[in-house]
Amino acid sequence: MFKFNFEVNDSDSSDNTESPFKKPKVEQKTNSDSENDEKILWYEAEQIKPTKAILKSLDLYELNARELTFENVELRHLIAGFLLEDIKRHSDVDSQDIKKSEESHSDLIAGVYEGGAKIWECTDDLLKYLLQNYEKKHWENKVVLDLGCGSGLLGIYALKCGAKVDFQDYNKDVLEKITIPNVLLNLNETLTDDEKIDQLQKKSNFYAGDWSHFAKLTENFEKYDIILTSETIYNVKNQQKLLDTFRKQLKSDGIVLLAAKSHYFGVGGGLEQFVEFLKCGKDFRSTYLWQADENLKRGIIELKLQ
Template identity: 75%
Template sequence: MFEFNFEVNEPDSSDIAESPFNKPKLHQDRVVQQADKKIDWYLAEQVEPSKDLLNNLDLYELNAKELSIGSIEMRHLIAGFLLEDIKANNDEVSGDIKKSEETHSDLIAGVYEGGAKVWECTDDLLSYLSKTFDETHWKNKRVLDLGCGSGLLGIYALKSGAKVDFQDYNKDVLEKITMPNVLLNYKEELADDEKIKLLETDSNFYAGDWSHFTELTKDLEKYDIILTSETIYNIENQQKLLDTFRNRLKSDGNVLIAAKSHYFGVGGGLEQFIEVVKCGKVFKANNLWQADENLKRGIVELKLQ
């Protein structure tokens, strides 16, 4: 067993209070992998909303935080409340998230991929979308929030008028985090059962490994736009990610990727990823935005050549 340590500065309490996403205090991020064991990645499956969502809707409403992204008003569960609630309950559904919290590991290869937290680059991409595209850009578009975690990118597109599907590696992230957040963003005047019906019919939710997800959805309509944040850190998974883009993107569609320039300890990063893209000669990459403060971050657009 060996560990990769991300070198992330721990924010003080004032930084957390000012964050638009109410990020919990970060412990040092770690990736735990088996050095001598082949990783068995989870098979893909479509995840259906459960009745528990309706039973817990009042609790979600009481523990939601509001945020404004341009002209779009959004709500999401407070991460601190969410993780404490998951740790306090012994349901089997939350096994991967609980394992992450118990081992203080945000990433456990093949087991858990960090979906319970809102990462910095999601904030970057939301800001970019709000400043760059108006609602006409999203109308009648099919959007995939890939590696969605909390689902904020997809929710932004959904509230802007797009048809959105959500994908995350962990089923419990979808059930405990993504779906509640989507529910919180339906019109308040809708009855609870109407909100659940919308969740069942207007979006699809997929769990599992990207290669299996691609196979599971190969006969379904492709996407106009794929949004993804902080998904390129693992070099070994980058080709699977690119294959997913290639197989699930319409010929005239585009992918928007938000990521850090370097992920300490695992070797991946935005510049390195762009070189992989260029070598593959499937996509053309366009740098859209870059931040130089602290750890460099950026947003890149991919289009099929």
């Protein structure tokens, strides 16, 4: 049994991000790219190194963060509305993908932006599932990948429970503007700047780019005990790349915990379709762990190598 508590300030009411553990709105990813049949040039993968420059904004981040407390683990994350407004106001060359998304009022721009600035409903679902079903000691000495991490809450939880965690997102600017700041917000406040950067480099790696390129970039690296991923199956055309990444990155006895909606309107993919797609291959077996029927159906599945 677990308990948690958090406060939502009135100033957060215009935030685009749903607070974890609140009953979510039914919000769907939609693709603004009408030329879906055109060849998409996906971003090459690259490792993103945290720098001290990001620490200059840490005081501002501290003032614009939400705090979640449960059991003996506390999570903090930036208010997305604050970040998005700041990005729209400034012409930052390092955050052009997020800026394009906001200007076009689209959560998905094929090959350009993949929705990483928001915390989607199924991230809340998977985080609650982890809290209810895994003791803190389960994560100790585990090597974890938060794939399609966005805000990084799933990986940050595992990190704070003792795991070594790598974070991957399609967009470099999501990692630099959202994921890495969120990880920094959850480090021990008594650490010096040098110690914070050192801890980041020892306990985590950050990777941007397309999944197939990411798998190739890291093919000779240590494999993962657990891969956590949420809201990553909406694009049917990318599902094989996702499975290939799981297969290449997972230890032989590892598990994938995947959370998703039953159907993504306007995009095509969904959990039921994905499970049927899994059955067509020979690499994985899947098990439903949790399902919700309110609003739009959502679920969590576990994947293991066969």
